[in-house]
Amino acid sequence: MFDLLVKNGRLVCSDGVKEGSLAVRDGKIVALLPVGQEAEGRKVVDAAGCYVLPGAVDDHVHFNEPGYTWREDFRHGSRAAAKGGVTTVIDMPMQNLPPVSSAKIMQKKIALLTGKSLVDYALWGALIRSNRDKLSELQAHGAAAFKCFMCDPGKDYTDLRLGEIADRLNLLKSIGGLAGFHCEDYTLLKKGKEDCLSKGKVSPQDYLTVHSVEAERRAVSDIIRLAKGTGARVHICHVSHPLVAELIRQAKEEGVNLTAETCMHYLLLTEEDLLQRGGICKCSPPLRSREAVKQLWEYVADGTLDTICSDHSPCQLAEKDDRGPKGIFGAWGGLSGVQNSLQSAWDYIVNQKQASPVLVARCLAENPARIFGLYGHKGELKAGFDADFVILDPEKKWQIEAMDLEYLHKFSAFCGLKGKGLPVATYLRGECIYKQNKFPTYPAGRFLPVMGGVMDETCDY
Numbered sequence: 116m117f118d119l120l121v122k123n124g125r126l127v128c129s130d131g132v133k134e135g136s137l138a139v140r141d142g143k144i145v146a147l148l149p150v151g152q153e154a155e156g157r158k159v160v161d162a163a164g165c166y167v168l169p170g171a172v173d174d175h176v177h178f179n180e181p182g183y184t185w186r187e188d189f190r191h192g193s194r195a196a197a198k199g200g201v202t203t204v205i206d207m208p209m210q211n212l213p214p215v216s217s218a219k220i221m222q223k224k225i226a227l228l229t230g231k232s233l234v235d236y237a238l239w240g241a242l243i244r245s246n247r248d249k250l251s252e253l254q255a256h257g258a259a260a261f262k263c264f265m266c267d268p269g270k271d272y273t274d275l276r277l278g279e280i281a282d283r284l285n286l287l288k289s290i291g292g293l294a295g296f297h298c299e300d301y302t303l304l305k306k307g308k309e310d311c312l313s314k315g316k317v318s319p320q321d322y323l324t325v326h327s328v329e330a331e332r333r334a335v336s337d338i339i340r341l342a343k344g345t346g347a348r349v350h351i352c353h354v355s356h357p358l359v360a361e362l363i364r365q366a367k368e369e370g371v372n373l374t375a376e377t378c379m380h381y382l383l384l385t386e387e388d389l390l391q392r393g394g395i396c397k398c399s400p401p402l403r404s405r406e407a408v409k410q411l412w413e414y415v416a417d418g419t420l421d422t423i424c425s426d427h428s429p430c431q432l433a434e435k436d437d438r439g440p441k442g443i444f445g446a447w448g449g450l451s452g453v454q455n456s457l458q459s460a461w462d463y464i465v466n467q468k469q470a471s472p473v474l475v476a477r478c479l480a481e482n483p484a485r486i487f488g489l490y491g492h493k494g495e496l497k498a499g500f501d502a503d504f505v506i507l508d509p510e511k512k513w514q515i516e517a518m519d520l521e522y523l524h525k526f527s528a529f530c531g532l533k534g535k536g537l538p539v540a541t542y543l544r545g546e547c548i549y550k551q552n553k554f555p556t557y558p559a560g561r562f563l564p565v566m567g568g569v570m571d572e573t574c575d576y
């Protein structure tokens with residue numbers, strides 16, 4: 116007798132889509148049963164007509180807790196995640212007060228988050244100027260990776276210059292740590308922005324000019340060079356352009372220890388959205404040309420871009436206003452997307468590109484789980500793994516509407532987008548955490564400690 120049996124679904128596994136049942140006991144997947152094999156479950160879910168995918172692992176979200184909870188918090192962010200089929204998030208260390216720059220701060224954050232999240236969560240640690248001597252302890256306390264800015268990250272966080280990055284990569288290499296980079300060239304951005312502000316050139320087009328493809332390329336090629344030189348494990352965050360992806364493809368071919376992510380907004384929205392809709396579509400790196408957006412797909416299809424994350428980075432609606440004296444430069448640069456990544460990736464990859472559902476599972480679950488040390492527990496429908504899965508109805512049509520968003524602030528650049536194929540139920544460790552607009556009353560999400568690239572097996576997280 117199993118605790119839960121999910122019958123008649125099309126199971127999206129890493130080696131193909133299989134008809135059959137998913138058998139769950141004690142929160143783990145214990146077997147994938149072929150059609151016709153009899154089994155009993157205390158609870159039975161009929162997934163006829165639907166796909167069953169591994170729960171998405173969103174490796175890049177900003178839930179802003181503690182410190183910036185007027186923009187987003189774990190209660191709202193994790194509800195949105197659950198509704199969107201995301202069962203694990205990896206939360207960023209900035210837009211936190213203080214930034215997660217030491218083990219003590221991380222432990223406080225973990226304690227604070229207990230009982231707040233509907234989904235499991237791992238944490239990025241800070242990689243800033245002042246915390247060189249804290250990286251080892253952060254790693255030892257379970258930080259999944261370290262986030263570094265090459266350009267000005269705004270207040271409360273510091274960027275690192277190339278010499279410092281080389282130094283930190285050597286250090287991280289010695290402890291098996293993973294560094295993730297926001298890649299835009301410091302000098303090009305700083306000079307460009309100062310120049311624009313001094314001349315009153317503050318339109319969305321000016322923002323695009325400053326945050327050029329060249330600024331992103333230059334930063335990525337610097338990081339590739341340092342990754343090569345140090346041999347450290349490096350992850351490139353939010354790749355926005357095919358020319359940037361091409362650098363990564365070549366580096367991977369040369370054997371550089373490198374992974375990369377993109378986001379659905381770089382695959383679905385274009386710079387025309389920014390030009391027409393203004394601040395609401397401002398992100399960094401910015402949205403790119405229609406042609407670039409089209410070409411970026413090739414790098415998802417060929418595996419250059421390993422993961423698709425949301426870079427969910429919300430704010431209050433008023434912060435998106437680009438009519439102040441600083442124009443577009445004064446508007447908040449981040450998009451809300453954790454709830455809509457899986458449905459939009461499904462529609463884009465399976466319906467529009469006619470690619471396999473396996474690619475959706477690979478980019479949104481398996482690869483992020485592998486890269487961030489969660490694999491073995493998360494990322495696949497496989498015996499022994501946590502029973503984190505999503506039931507997706509491929510025929511369900513949708514249009515993204517503000518009122519359906521679970522975010523603290525119910526707006527998104529994705530509003531208005533239409534497609535087909537929607538998560539209808541989400542399970543975390545065998546328990547339903549979302550179905551028909553209902554959520555459990557007690558949030559069962561847990562902290563996932565990652566130890567040197569591998570989730571700690573001994574820790575009863």
Ligand SMILES: [Zn+2]
Nearest residue numbers: 175207426428
């Ligand atoms: Zn981010």
